[in-house]
Amino acid sequence: MSRKLRMAMVGGGKESFIGPFHRRAAQITGRIELVCGAFGSTRHRSFEGGEDLFLARERIYGAYRDMLRKEASLPDDVRPDFVVITAPNNLHYPVAMAALDAGFHVLCEKPLTTSVDEVQNLGRKLDDKQRLIAVAYTYTGYPMIRQAQKLIRDGRLGNIRRVVAECPQGWLALRLETAGNRQAGWRADPRRAGPSGCMADVGAHGAYLTELLTGLQISAVSADMRACVAGRQLEDDGAVLFRLSNGAQGVLWASQVSVGENGGVRIRIFGDKGGLLWELDNPNTLTVHALDGSSEVLRFTEPVTALTATPPAGRTDCLCDALAYIYNQFADGILAFDGKRDPAPIYPSLAEGVRVVAFVDAVVRNTRPENTEKWTQLAM
């Protein structure tokens, strides 16, 4: 019979944005329990976070390394099954490496790492340790994204010609990072966020969805981006022209300073037989355009499992539901785990994480002041 899985968390404390999403997603599956965590950058913050969650004091840790060491030594029926990493970007790599070393499976927030070198090291570590890894590319959890992927693979759009992706937000239009906003604080700090701001944080979704949906790879980019807010070190707005492996062209816009935009990821894909629109504002519908001028609006109405409690009447899910699909798939993977990592799981994993790191890396290289070349190839 099935059992409840045990989850350890790194990051996700009191003022975390993404931490609560992960906890809700885990809860939604109905079969994952948070058992321990290192929730903050200080001992005090971590305990504050853990107590809000009614965790036993002895399983709240001031430092993730302490947690990994201690928890790894616990008996089989107490020890966590996996570690979820919701700390700032710069910690994704060291925590993931340490968690794998300690023998845990890992579910990591995106981006998997902040550099190509790191992501290559992580790949080698996975080969070595043979554990499972998932990356929280949340939108892949939306059923209509999977439906879109299937439609395109089945040829409904024909040969892909054009992709238009946008990932605009407006919440960083002011310099919140020096006004005490912790979310803005680490996102605008290259030491914690890595070499890219809005491209790594939100543009990555557009790149990832492009490859996932079309089944093609982004081969080269040409970009323009900058920090619009005075004094900010990382770009908060930019656009990318890209080429796909079949010669199709794409354009992606990402922003954190576009006042009035509320994080509405939107992707349109056009082929020689049709076009398609998916947008986060209506995540349970998918619009498919045909050459004859008509359009079909497909709606998600079936819950994948009763446990996800997706309303049968087709009401709009929250982001947590999408993330819960990934947790569910990862939980299936863990329960079926036979000692060897799955090289091509259904949830986003190493391969997908690598592609996005390579995309962001190429965009950053292309937009360096000293570069005058139009196109930059992806490194991997």
Next chain:
Amino acid sequence: MSRKLRMAMVGGGKESFIGPFHRRAAQITGRIELVCGAFGSTRHRSFEGGEDLFLARERIYGAYRDMLRKEASLPDDVRPDFVVITAPNNLHYPVAMAALDAGFHVLCEKPLTTSVDEVQNLGRKLDDKQRLIAVAYTYTGYPMIRQAQKLIRDGRLGNIRRVVAECPQGWLALRLETAGNRQAGWRADPRRAGPSGCMADVGAHGAYLTELLTGLQISAVSADMRACVAGRQLEDDGAVLFRLSNGAQGVLWASQVSVGENGGVRIRIFGDKGGLLWELDNPNTLTVHALDGSSEVLRFTEPVTALTATPPAGRTDCLCDALAYIYNQFADGILAFDGKRDPAPIYPSLAEGVRVVAFVDAVVRNTRPENTEKWTQLAM
């Protein structure tokens, strides 16, 4: 210091539609734990439901009366704080009465009862037992509904003239109740659903929101409704003209057979100074029209508590978030409970439950074949 509250559940088993919503809403608050339940109409179904939730076998019950008796006798730090009722409509009244008798607070799905007599009895029982009761009028949990209520109370629309409410669904366009669909089964059965079909099930939301938002009472109704699907005993579609206490007029349409409609509750309210639109399809926005022809679109962007994990960027919540607000308010009420029931709590309670029962009762009386009078007054 705060503590986790304990919840007992009646109904909400394996094929329940609304049960998982309640469990998720409770989880979202981060401070309510499901500890026991009588989940189904048979002993077998109840255990199946409880085991899926990883509950201990000794706290899964075949019958709600057994649960109430047994759990009431448990020590203070184990005994549930309240009972949530998610069984079919006909059970709301007897379970609520029994739970109050056993000394529990109650959170009940709508409608509170299926008749005026019952709801009056329940009122007397509450006076007698002095316990708390909440009714799951979920939409009242949406922050923008509260915002709309405040705007109107502050006079932004002026004197209210006209209400237009619609609550259309299409999922019962075929006769699912004889095709093994359990949700359709009880909803189309007068013994379990009560004397009204779509009006009690979905139209009630329109009536409730009308009174909540305008601060006025529905005084009389004139309606037309019927079972469109051959062989069905309860109305599955209908419309109601209504009068409000200030002389304003309203119209409400409810349906379960309108193909293509996905449960999108929509309410528009017009006064002599402005107009207002709220719709479930965009629950975090509120559109307010002014006499000069411009409109303002207000957006919900602040999470009420970090625990609800509402994304700061304003992404669409799911229905569970709205319900979680009610659970949160109810939890506050329980923790603050001093032995006397709160006669006017912030969450929907007895008074609101009574109004909707009276509305449905008046609509049913108005549409009886023998009635030829245009208007029917509400009984309470």
Next chain:
Amino acid sequence: MSRKLRMAMVGGGKESFIGPFHRRAAQITGRIELVCGAFGSTRHRSFEGGEDLFLARERIYGAYRDMLRKEASLPDDVRPDFVVITAPNNLHYPVAMAALDAGFHVLCEKPLTTSVDEVQNLGRKLDDKQRLIAVAYTYTGYPMIRQAQKLIRDGRLGNIRRVVAECPQGWLALRLETAGNRQAGWRADPRRAGPSGCMADVGAHGAYLTELLTGLQISAVSADMRACVAGRQLEDDGAVLFRLSNGAQGVLWASQVSVGENGGVRIRIFGDKGGLLWELDNPNTLTVHALDGSSEVLRFTEPVTALTATPPAGRTDCLCDALAYIYNQFADGILAFDGKRDPAPIYPSLAEGVRVVAFVDAVVRNTRPENTEKWTQLAM
């Protein structure tokens, strides 16, 4: 070979709302020329109106009776082919009667008359005079309305169960009629507008479209309406429950005081096989819902004639294009006229005009203070 048709106009002067629409619609056809008119309620106003249109002074008239007499005596190649009536409602009947007596065809704004008696007289006059008559139910000119009519006739929605129509405006939310607004002036004056305000002015569209699209007749109505604005004599807001000849139920809301509503006629029709939405805000699309949960969005992309200049790329037409279709059909009728009136032309004509007059009459009777009966049958 074809020739340009000559049009005489009654009403439509300097401050007219609907007059310019008719002139544009006639121009769009490319084959109708305005040659004379009696444009206003005084000699001065009429000349002012005519001179703005660069008409020759001798063909501008101070009174419509003078125009009809004089123009009827002109030679064949100068005399108008038809008279268009865009004066206030109370003049529709006398002008139409006089124009038919003078031997002209007539294109009349809606409503055809302001009473059942008048419309019956007009019917007899048409039988007597054997001339053509069109009524400007403009929305029937939209290609997607014709497409919707065809879809329903072809059975795509199955047996019709429910109609929801709305015709809301907000421009009369203040008492403009006493503030010098001429449009408001006659519309709020029972001597010029007739016994009904918003129902005759805008609600009529909903009633008309219901019958046109479903192919069914409205058999009875039950309504609630009133003048919301203090001092106004005619109702400016109201709702109607109605029954269709097959037992289907409908609801119609019309308003002139709903702040923020911009005249967006919207109609939804549901049957046992599907549902359908058309709305004036997107007049060139038609949404058709199927039982499987998917929807099809049909778009109008083909211009009916090059002369109407509808953009091939499917851009939104203005109301004038819809009206131009009616003018075009009427022009075809005139050119093909062989001395006998067409009893069932493609453009809206006597039969359609009669139905709407009967609908408005029934609503007015149903809402008289002395009436307590729920249902009122249509007189014709």
Next chain:
Amino acid sequence: MSRKLRMAMVGGGKESFIGPFHRRAAQITGRIELVCGAFGSTRHRSFEGGEDLFLARERIYGAYRDMLRKEASLPDDVRPDFVVITAPNNLHYPVAMAALDAGFHVLCEKPLTTSVDEVQNLGRKLDDKQRLIAVAYTYTGYPMIRQAQKLIRDGRLGNIRRVVAECPQGWLALRLETAGNRQAGWRADPRRAGPSGCMADVGAHGAYLTELLTGLQISAVSADMRACVAGRQLEDDGAVLFRLSNGAQGVLWASQVSVGENGGVRIRIFGDKGGLLWELDNPNTLTVHALDGSSEVLRFTEPVTALTATPPAGRTDCLCDALAYIYNQFADGILAFDGKRDPAPIYPSLAEGVRVVAFVDAVVRNTRPENTEKWTQLAM
């Protein structure tokens, strides 16, 4: 007193797309009359076109040069006031030059010319001949575009940071140009359309609106574009990164092959104080976002003149209304003409035409296969 203006037309014959728009726009003003034309590329086609318009045979011409010579010699009260050019792009320049030489004012479809050299020559000719010229950048005629321009000039958005423009169509997704479609025929033919396909045809609108609305100039471009349809010679899809004179960045996507897109020009502009959206699908509304998370929706409700017959209730105009504003402004200019050309008229004129020619020229140079430089400066 005012008089009717006389218009000569070049192009716009039987299968023309844009010709009927211009005739309707002229008619809408109520003060412009088409008096003669050279409507087609052959004598036969021209006469066919002119007769459909009920023009006198002697004022229909087989060749535009004949028309210009003959009409220039007519008496003052018969001779056209201006020539409108609606022929394919390659004819804009020679016809405009010849019309100016013959002493006429000119209203020309966009693009003004197909090369930088030509547009410079045309500028010199205008200095020499001192006549008026307007370019049909139709969207500038929309009242809400002018409203947006004013808002930005008044500082409502603060300092501009980001522009996102899109001009997608899908009607050339198949190779219509070899299937007898005349519109596709000349647009896909470099000899008639010039060196650019979709950028000159539709992308130009995005570039023009960017400069008009922001009051800034596009200084440099980096682009990617291609012919997606096999065998096509001109690009039918592409995207452009651009820089504005204040350092702001922009992105523009234009397409003729994006199935399901219906020509919906859309522009978003973001500054440090707010954001703004205008789209052709809702041309009479303008959405303005503020830093506090709220949005204002402004609606156009006032007709500029009664003659344009814009409905007071705010219904959607057609493209012709926007074009009619330009005709109206041009007519004002002609009536006020005192022998000297207006260097900065309110309607789009030489300066605006030059900017767009320079934009298209830079995009074409940037995307030549031999170019590897990222950025290309605009020539003028």
